[in-house]
Amino acid sequence: MKNIAILGFGVVGCGVAEVIEMNKDRIAKRLGEELAVKKILDIREFPESPFAALVTTKKEEVFEDPDISVVVETIGGARIAYEYTKMALSAGKTVVTSNKELVSTHGVELMKIAHDNHCNYIFEAAVGGGIPIIRPMHRCLAGNKIERIAGIVNGTTNYILTQMAESGADFDAALKEAQSKGYAEANPSADIDGIDAQRKISILSTIALDGAYVDPTKLFTVGITSITTKDMEYAKEMNASIKLLAVFENKEEGAFAFVAPHLVSKDHPLACANDVFNAIMVTGNAVGDVMFYGQGAGKLATASAVVGDVMDAVEHQSRNAHVAEWYESESPVLSPIEEHVVSVLLRLPSSVSDDAIAEAFPEISCQPCVYEAEGEKAVILGKNGDLNEAKLAIGLESFDEILSVIRIF
Ligand code: HSE
Secondary structure, three states, rough: OOEOOOOOOOOOHHHHHHHHOHHHHHHHHOOOEEEEEEEOOOOOOOOOOOOHHHEEEEOOHHHOOOOOEEEEEEEOOOHHHHHHHHHHHHHOOOEEEEHHHHHHHHHHHHHHHHHHOOOOOOOOOOOOOOOHHHHHHHOOOOOEEEEEEEEOOHHHHHHHHHHHHHHHHHHHHHHHHHHOOOOOOOOHHHHOOHHHHHHHHHHHHHHHHOOOOOOOOOEEOOOOOOOOHOOOOOOHHOOOOEEEEEEEEEOOOEEEEOOOOOOOOEHHHHHHOOEEEEEEEEOOOOOOOEEEEEEEOOOOHHHHHHHHHHHHHHHHHOOOOOOOOOOOOOOOOOHHHOOOOOOOOOOOEOOOHHHHHHHHHHOOOOOEEEEOOOOOOEEEOOOOOEEEHHHHHHHHOOOOOEEEEEEEO
């Protein structure tokens, strides 16, 4: 019998206990022994839960029990989860987590503690929920230089944008709908301001850079709060969808990582991911494009990835780490975002003259958009690769009113 503990009995923690119970026979067959949840650490009581008898508020019952070698952390956040993760790793227990905030903030330190204590800190569920992405990147794609990652990695914002596109709802109405369905948090800022996606792309970028840590808080990030129904009209006329993309690029000019809403052609595979689904396209210099698609959140889907990690940990206790150890690089790992080449759809009031646009963006390719709503003019800038974020920011300062700027993927 292999015993584990779960820290935090919220949606995902409960899903982990359920998946282990639901698939116990095949898990036992695979591991050669039964996998059991021995303790669940939480400050709350769960009298109605079939796992109520396992719940404890005493942390020593987890951290001081030599019989528990793997701990699942599904508390979330970077405070108590951080303390408990350090405690577990220092005690030589492998920690499996879905906590992207903690991994992206303290991953370097936590992986070092794991290494020093001959255990592992693993987090397949931290990006893409149930979608396998961390292990495939680290293992199956290890022979490649990762040239690009482009992902829809936040289900809540994808749901909101899908609603806006399909039902014509405005942002506020679509957000309310997402909240009523339980997708968005009561405080939805981490999702709609792009912070959740920022954390996830920092994790993927760090893996793509063989462990050179990419700090999420330094990434250029634009959320979806300024997307309007008018933007959706333009997208439709351009045969495109608006998607919040988290992007990593490693080109000759430099490496970049950022999060922003993009117009994605409906012919591109990423445009197929709607509602709460996630999709991540990874481009390797040997394999070309590979695409990962599935449920990026939710109880059983996320638990599926956690349980996979737990089984991996049990099978390879002290020599596993499916992620290379992370480190703080002495030189900057990313180039300044100002150097990143972009092309954008720019919407302005119709009172702005063509000359004013040409003056704001000298020597930048500029073509009128095929569609213009009443009282507006719209142009596509930078189609020839002659615009970067610095020139865009300077040019935009020339206008008193801007209706929207959306990057084109
Ligand atoms: N809030 C996240 C999302 C949960 O909507 O994708 C999964 O990380």
